Amino acid sequence: MNNFSVRQFAMLLKRELLEHTTLFFYAPVILAALIFLFTAWVLHMLPGDELAIAIEYVAVAFDGLSPRDMAPLFMSLSIPFTLVFSICAVVYLLSTLYQDRKDSSVLFWHSMPVSDLRTVLSKLVALIVVAPLFYIAVLFVLYLLGIGWMTLLGFNYDIAVAGLAYLLMAALLSLLLVYCSMVISGLWLFPTVGWLLLFSAFARRAPLMWAVGVFMLLLFLEDFVFGSQFLANWIESRSNPGQYIVFDIADLLPRLFNYDMLFGIAVGSILVGGAVVMRRFTD
Amino acid sequence: MTSIVHAKGLEKSFGRFRALKGVDLDIPRGAISGLIGPNGAGKTTTLKALIGLCDVQGELEVAGQDPRRARHKLMEEVCFIADVGILPRWLRVNQLLDYVAAVHPRFDRGRAEQFLASTDIPPNKRIKELSKGMITQLHLAVVMAIDVRLLVLDEPTLGLDIVYRKEFYDRLLNDFYDGDRTIIISTHQVEEIEALLSHLVFINKGEIVLNTQMSELEIRYSELIVQSDKMAEAEALGPIYQRKTLGKHCLTFEDVPREKLQPLGEVITPSVADLFVAKMRQDRVLGEAAATGEAGHE
Incomplete structure (x- = not known):
């Protein structure tokens, strides 16, 4: 690839981000703002002694853990982000070519x-590789606020909640794991990605209805004609989040390189x- | 003069409807060619086929390439403006320039900015906030800053007021056309482009009914404002169309020498609009005659 090709592809990615700022940027920012406001409200309502108990609980949970052990605990905060990202991804895939x-x-x-081909590839890279970075960046700000809040309250109530450096390392490691999980989920769910894109390119109206309708029809036809449920079973066998969420960096390669993953990508x-x-x- | 567009036997069907029925078309380099036809004649389908936006059967070569195989390569040499506002409405004007600058190797951003400076288009506005006239000006500014060999315009001034329409064609001629580049324009407003054209193509019901150079028009076609006592003689020469204007009979002739017509009245070259109506009527009459003939044989 020459310089012009790279510059062109970078612009195609930028185009996607500019067109879908609501899905890729405002959605995580609004979610983070809601989480922050809700947490601030809960903390404000909580009596001082219960707050101390909560801090103590966190301190005990983190006690003696290495950043690598703490990272999965941090990851729990990413659940609403990955859920919102999934919804935004479906909206994006159905609307981008339509x-x-x-x-x-x-x-x-x-x-x-x-x-x-280049246009469609740019859409896939924007969704699977680039968009999660925005979610991660917003999550990072939320982590920093959380760590700052825990440290300050820890000082206030004289409770030691792990070390600041440990917490930061755990947060960064968790962000890496969340990012890897988001990218790997995009690859694991590639058949769904392709299916939605296909109807985004095909439907004259209501691409969601087409995508769901044709899929239901296929399930029905398979059952009616062959009396089998191969398709339904195949999808069920791939619908466990444990197959694509990375809780430890050691999970990365096995998640990426296995027969089911490669078959799904094909x-x-x-x-x-x-x-x-x-x-x-x-x- | 070599052809920039060569099409032979182009066929396209939408279900049972045959939009193109064996279109043959050769457009020489450097021509300003008008593609004229009534609604549903196949103008847009033909233009889309030329730039690879429509899959057609038949022989097709544009700027030395087959548009069906490598549309994106062809688009380095060809630009396209359509009848509807096709610029992405969510983009800002300067973002549009950024985009074209990054993806088009022949785009001169400075030149586009120079064109835009002479308009009222604010660079930070979103395209959806611009008027239709401004959107067309913007698209033209982008296209004129691209060094292409062929420009395809599909009803480019539809819905614009006369000021924008005039400015559009003035700019096209003064700032884009250099005698080397080729322009293909499809439009309903034939009168406005008549003076620009070097080449004329009429299309009707998916078939080319006329394909000629403007310079040949006055050799092949004549309009006779006939003296009332010579009407029978004039009709005997086989006009392709007759009309009555301000009490005078005007007859349009195809391939009838002017020397034969001059004794019968005043002979002029028909305007493109009159010739268009004449050819469409002739096509309809021939079609009806063929249908009657076929019915008679059955």
């Missing part, structure tokens, strides 16, 4: 020397290929 056609701007994008790639072909000629 909206361009709805407002006719696809004609402008097509009038530029950018291939459909199925998803075929569906993404379909979306690229649809993108070429539908307007």
Whole structure:
């Protein structure tokens, strides 16, 4: 890839982020603000002695733990972020190729020397690799506020809540694990990603209805014609979050390189290929 | 003169509807070509096929490339402005320039900014906040700053007031056209572009009904304002269209030498609009005759 190619791809990524600031930036910021306000309100309402008990509880939970052991505990705070990200990802995938056609701007994008494959790839990279970084950045600010609050209260009530350096290291490690989990979940759920993109490129209206409707029809047809539930079972076998959440850095490679992961990526790639072909000629 | 567009036997169907029925089209480099046709004639489908936005059957080569194989490579040489506001409405003006500068190797940002400086378009505004006229000006500024060989315009001034329309074509001629570049314009407002055209293509019901250079127009086509006592003689020469204006009969002829017409009245070259109406009527009459003939045979 030459310099121009790299610059072009970087701009395609920027384009995605600019178009979807609500999903990629405002959504985590608003969520973080709500969590912060809710926590501040709870702390404000809590009597002083109960606050001390809560701090003591955290101190005991963290006692003697290394940052590596503490990281999964920090990760619990990421749950609402990953849930919101999942919803935003579905909205993004269904609208990204559909909206361009709805407002006719696809004609402008097509009038530029950018291939459909490159455009679709930029959308996948924006969602799976870049967007989680924004969520992580916001989560980092929330972690810092939390650590600052725990340390200050610890001083106030004379309770030692682990070391500040330990807490920071645990927070950073947890952010790395959350980021890896988000990226790996994007790859693990690649068939779903491809399916949604396909209908985003295909549907003339209501892509969600198409994506869900055709999927239900396939399930029904398989059951009706062959009397089997292979598709339903395959999806069920892949729907355990434990298959893509990384709780320890040692989980990373086994999560990435296994038969189920690679097979899912292959199925998803075929569906993404379909979306690229649809993108070429539908307007 | 070599062709920048070469199409042979282009076919396109939407379900049972045949939008293009074997379109043959050759447009020479450096031409300003008008693609004229009624609604549903196949103008937009033809233009989309030329830039690879529509999958068609048949032979097709644009700027030496097959648009169906490498649209993105072709778009380094070709620009396109459509009838509807196709610029992404959520982008800001300067973000649009940033985007084109990063993805188009032949875009000169300075030149686009220079064009925009002569308009009232604020660089920080979102495109959705601009008027339709401003959006067209912006798109034209972007396109004129791209060093391309072919510009395809599909009803570019539809819905614009006369000031914007005039300015659009003035700019196109003064700042874009250099005699080397090729422009293909499809429009309903034939009168406005008549003076610009070097080449004329009429399309009707998915078929090319006229494909000629403007310079050949006055050789092949004549309009006779016939003297009332010579009407029968004029009709005997086989006009393709007759109309009555201010009490005078005007007859349009195809491939009839002017020497034969001059004794019958005043002979002029028909305007593109009149010729268009004449060819569409002729096409309809021929179609009806063919249908009657077929019915007679059955």
